[in-house]
Amino acid sequence: xxxxxxxxxxxxxxxxxxxxxxxxxxTHLPRMFERGRCTLPIDVKTLMMIDxxxxxxxxxxxxxxxxxxxxxxxxxVTHGTDTMVETGGxxxxxxxxxxxxxxxxxxxxxYAFGTSSDGFFNLxxxxxxxxxxxxxxxxxxxxxxxxxDQVRKNKKTGFFETL
Amino acid sequence: xxxxxxxxxxxxxxxxxxxxxxxxxxTHLPRMFERGRCTLPIDVKTLMMIDxxxxxxxxxxxxxxxxxxxxxxxxxVTHGTDTMVETGGxxxxxxxxxxxxxxxxxxxxxYAFGTSSDGFFNLxxxxxxxxxxxxxxxxxxxxxxxxxDQVRKNKKTGFFETL
Amino acid sequence: xxxxxxxxxxxxxxxxxxxxxxxxxxTHLPRMFERGRCTLPIDVKTLMMIDxxxxxxxxxxxxxxxxxxxxxxxxxVTHGTDTMVETGGxxxxxxxxxxxxxxxxxxxxxYAFGTSSDGFFNLxxxxxxxxxxxxxxxxxxxxxxxxxDQVRKNKKTGFFETL
Amino acid sequence: xxxxxxxxxxxxxxxxxxxxxxxxxxTHLPRMFERGRCTLPIDVKTLMMIDxxxxxxxxxxxxxxxxxxxxxxxxxVTHGTDTMVETGGxxxxxxxxxxxxxxxxxxxxxYAFGTSSDGFFNLxxxxxxxxxxxxxxxxxxxxxxxxxDQVRKNKKTGFFETL
Numbered sequence: 055x056x057x058x059x060x061x062x063x064x065x066x067x068x069x070x071x072x073x074x075x076x077x078x079x080x081t082h083l084p085r086m087f088e089r090g091r092c093t094l095p096i097d098v099k100t101l102m103m104i105d106x107x108x109x110x111x112x113x114x115x116x117x118x119x120x121x122x123x124x125x126x127x128x129x130x131v132t133h134g135t136d137t138m139v140e141t142g143g144x145x146x147x148x149x150x151x152x153x154x155x156x157x158x159x160x161x162x163x164x165y166a167f168g169t170s171s172d173g174f175f176n177l178x179x180x181x182x183x184x185x186x187x188x189x190x191x192x193x194x195x196x197x198x199x200x201x202x203d204q205v206r207k208n209k210k211t212g213f214f215e216t217l
Numbered sequence: 218x219x220x221x222x223x224x225x226x227x228x229x230x231x232x233x234x235x236x237x238x239x240x241x242x243x244t245h246l247p248r249m250f251e252r253g254r255c256t257l258p259i260d261v262k263t264l265m266m267i268d269x270x271x272x273x274x275x276x277x278x279x280x281x282x283x284x285x286x287x288x289x290x291x292x293x294v295t296h297g298t299d300t301m302v303e304t305g306g307x308x309x310x311x312x313x314x315x316x317x318x319x320x321x322x323x324x325x326x327x328y329a330f331g332t333s334s335d336g337f338f339n340l341x342x343x344x345x346x347x348x349x350x351x352x353x354x355x356x357x358x359x360x361x362x363x364x365x366d367q368v369r370k371n372k373k374t375g376f377f378e379t380l
Numbered sequence: 381x382x383x384x385x386x387x388x389x390x391x392x393x394x395x396x397x398x399x400x401x402x403x404x405x406x407t408h409l410p411r412m413f414e415r416g417r418c419t420l421p422i423d424v425k426t427l428m429m430i431d432x433x434x435x436x437x438x439x440x441x442x443x444x445x446x447x448x449x450x451x452x453x454x455x456x457v458t459h460g461t462d463t464m465v466e467t468g469g470x471x472x473x474x475x476x477x478x479x480x481x482x483x484x485x486x487x488x489x490x491y492a493f494g495t496s497s498d499g500f501f502n503l504x505x506x507x508x509x510x511x512x513x514x515x516x517x518x519x520x521x522x523x524x525x526x527x528x529d530q531v532r533k534n535k536k537t538g539f540f541e542t543l
Numbered sequence: 544x545x546x547x548x549x550x551x552x553x554x555x556x557x558x559x560x561x562x563x564x565x566x567x568x569x570t571h572l573p574r575m576f577e578r579g580r581c582t583l584p585i586d587v588k589t590l591m592m593i594d595x596x597x598x599x600x601x602x603x604x605x606x607x608x609x610x611x612x613x614x615x616x617x618x619x620v621t622h623g624t625d626t627m628v629e630t631g632g633x634x635x636x637x638x639x640x641x642x643x644x645x646x647x648x649x650x651x652x653x654y655a656f657g658t659s660s661d662g663f664f665n666l667x668x669x670x671x672x673x674x675x676x677x678x679x680x681x682x683x684x685x686x687x688x689x690x691x692d693q694v695r696k697n698k699k700t701g702f703f704e705t706l
Contacts, residue, residue: 064563069659071651072701074553074565090338091325092360093376162254162560168657169331169495170558175253178341181360186349197255197344212560213256227400232496234488234538237390237402325397331494332658333395375398416664417651418686419702488580495657501579504667507686512675523581523670539582 055095056184057124058083059117062103063134065161065173078103082165083132086177094181106134106141106160114141118148127154128184132177135160135195135207135214142191142202151191157184158202159194162212218258219347220287221246222280225266226297228324228336241266245328246295249340257344269297269304269323277304281311290317291347295340298323298358298370298377305354305365314354320347321365322357325375381421382510383450384409385443388429389460391487391499404429408491409458412503420507432460432467432486440467444474453480454510458503461486461521461533461540468517468528477517483510484528485520488538544584545673546613547572548606551592552623554650554662567592571654572621575666583670595623595630595649603630607637616643617673621666624649624684624696624703631680631691640680646673647691648683651701 060066060081067076083098101116121129133141138158145156159180161173180194191202195214204217223229223244230239246261264279284292296304301321308319322343324336343357354365358377367380386392386407393402409424427442447455459467464484471482485506487499506520517528521540530543549555549570556565572587590605610618622630627647634645648669650662669683680691684703693706 064560069652069656071553072699076563086338087360089333089335090342090360091335091358091376092338094360163558166659167558167655168659170252170655170657172252172254174337175249175255175341178338178360179253179345182342182345182357182362183349185361186346194345195254197250197253197257197341198348199345210561213254227397232489232493234390235536239400326395329493329496330395331496333492333494373398412664413686415659415661416668416686417661417684417702418664420686496578498578498580500663501575501581501667504664504686505579505671508668508671508683508688509675511687512672520671521580523576523579523583523667524674525671539580 055097055126056128056130056181057126058096058098058130058132059120060098060100060103061106061109061113061117061131061133063106063132063160064164065132066103067164068166076164083177086165086174090174090178092181104134106137109134109137109141111144114144117141118145118151121145121154121156122148122150124154127189129154129156130180130184131156131158133158133160135162136209138193139202139206142193146191146202153189155184155187155189155192157187157192157194157199218260218289219291219293219344220289221259221261221293221295222283223261223263223266224269224272224276224280224294224296226269226295226323227327228295229266230327231329239327246340249328249337253337253341255344267297269300272297272300272304274307277307280304281308281314284308284317284319285311285313287317290352292317292319293343293347294319294321296321296323298325299372301356302365302369305356309354309365316352318347318350318352318355320350320355320357320362381423381452382454382456382507383452384422384424384456384458385446386424386426386429387432387435387439387443387457387459389432389458389486390490391458392429393490394492402490409503412491412500416500416504418507430460432463435460435463435467437470440470443467444471444477447471447480447482448474448476453515455480455482456506456510457482457484459484459486461488462535464519465528465532468519472517472528479515481510481513481515481518483513483518483520483525544586544615545617545619545670546615547585547587547619547621548609549587549589549592550595550598550602550606550620550622552595552621552649553653554621555592556653557655565653570621572666575654575663579663579667581670593623595626598623598626598630600633603633606630607634607640610634610643610645611637611639613643616678618643618645619669619673620645620647622647622649624651625698627682628691628695631682635680635691642678644673644676644678644681646676646681646683646688
């Protein structure tokens with residue numbers, strides 16, 4: 055079984071046509087797995103729906119705690135890209151996760167924005183890496199994976215780069 | 218470097234609005250990698266654009282030969298789902314591919330048909346598996362991978378099943 | 381009130397991922413009016429779901445009869461493009477429609493095929509023309525309207541041309 | 544010939560994946576007419592690319608001047624929905640537009656956001672109304688048209704309502 059934890063991020067943002075701003079409604083994850091015709095046993099649980107720039111260590115503690123309590127060693131976390139690496143660092147120090155493969159992924163363009171979004175590709179990528187990588191905390195973006203401490207987001211280009 | 222070979226299949230089919238039938242034009246792969254914001258070194262080469270029900274052993278020989286000649290050991294082949302497993306079997310017996318990781322993937326709904334297609338998810342998935350699986354011939358569909366001889370397509374449901 | 385009659389056509393075709401052929405399921409019309417944020421009183425009724433190449437005079441009689449029975453003079457008919465003009469001719473001779481504005485429209489690419497389809501544009505166009513044109517039988521395609529006897533479909537290009 | 548003037552608005556907004564905000568790039572209008580398979584002679588000219596909340600009377604003067612100078616009496620203006628009615632009022636007092644049919648339309652969701660946007664429907668609708676309505680200044684939204692002084696936008700619901 056693969057555990058998926060939703061934390062929000064651009065991945066799940068929607069456009070509010072009343073005020074023209076982005077906001078969070080329900081996650082798209084279950085519908086995305088269905089569209090991907092995924093037949094793996096997957097459990098999707100929404101932990102929070104926030105912009106990762108607003109993520110605090112209290113939020114990260116919730117993620118760590120849920121990863122610890124998950125009854126599987128394969129965990130996929132959707133997360134805003136801005137502090138994805140920081141959350142990776144937090145999880146790397148959380149106790150009891152040593153035997154787990156935890157993959158953080160996100161999107162640069164909301165899934166709800168149709169055929170321009172990278173989200174569906176990233177989800178397929180993260181879901182695949184989490185099945186085969188050895189225990190550790192990983193970032194999956196741009197078709198690649200990195201151990202969390204070997205990557206950073208280039209905020210000017212929006213691409214992730216090897217440290 | 219990752220070598221991508223395009224052979225056609227539902228993945229790359231288009232709708233012809235003149236006669237209402239599906240046909241092949243150019244592959245969508247390069248545009249898909251771009252949309253996926255992929256930063257891996259990837260070479261896309263179109264070997265053929267055919268429906269996999271029409272694929273002959275002469276076609277499979279071309280695929281095998283190009284896999285053999287490829288200067289990398291990570292090879293992704295897009296392929297129609299109907300005979301994907303058969304091509305996997307052919308490649309497993311072709312000489313000189315022993316050290317290569319060859320992943321075959323496809324789609325149940327053409328990428329050109331927008332937000333209903335599974336193609337973009339499958340591409341992210343296949344691209345990820347090809348980077349980490351040991352040498353062998355694999356089928357990647359439904360978010361999963363199988364060695365070619367442990368899977369079949371259920372033609373009634375359209376899902377791939379473990380043998 | 382505007383009466384909408386659905387007869388099928390490319391407009392409402394879907395892709396069957398099991399056999400790779402196009403088929404009809406439910407009409408997309410209600411969902412399209414919702415997405416268009418349409419606030420007009422509209423009644424959508426499905427008369428048939430067929431390819432217009434298979435439309436017989438018995439089918440056309442059903443359309444004519446329902447146009448006659450409709451409690452409004454503004455009627456929009458979705459229809460396959462191949463015999464749209466022929467159905468226009470049939471309706472022009474049907475008794476009791478003299479005071480009605482009947483607009484036939486369709487699509488060259490199924491609405492279900494996402495951002496390549498012309499269907500949503502054609503629907504907005506047909507819905508607008510039906511509100512303002514005088515009684516008569518019209519074809520609406522390519523952003524234009526024609527009285528049914530002043531137009532033909534060019535089957536080589538897929539565009540409608542003035543006679 | 545139909546003259547189309549682009550002024551921006553939600554219609555043409557894009558998502559900036561670097562800062563997560565909406566912005567303007569090039570207009571989508573020409574590509575939309577092509578997708579709508581429109582065969583009318585249309586000239587698209589971008590006058591400005593602004594949010595209609597930022598539109599000043601100096602901007603409106605530019606719109607009025609260009610409407611006046613246009614060599615056709617059928618004019619379609621894309622415009623943000625928030626001050627669309629206000630611009631309609633400005634145009635109604637501008638000299639030399641008495642013989643022209645000017646239709647203002649917009650969108651509640653950007654065209655670039657794929658299959659959730661109302662823009663493509665509104666464009667088909669506005670293009671149709673501009674061909675058949677008598678001279679005057681009109682608002683076209685929600686599948687309907689109103690003379691500019693008989694409508695207002697309900698900012699809570701996002702729908703246009705008859706005064």
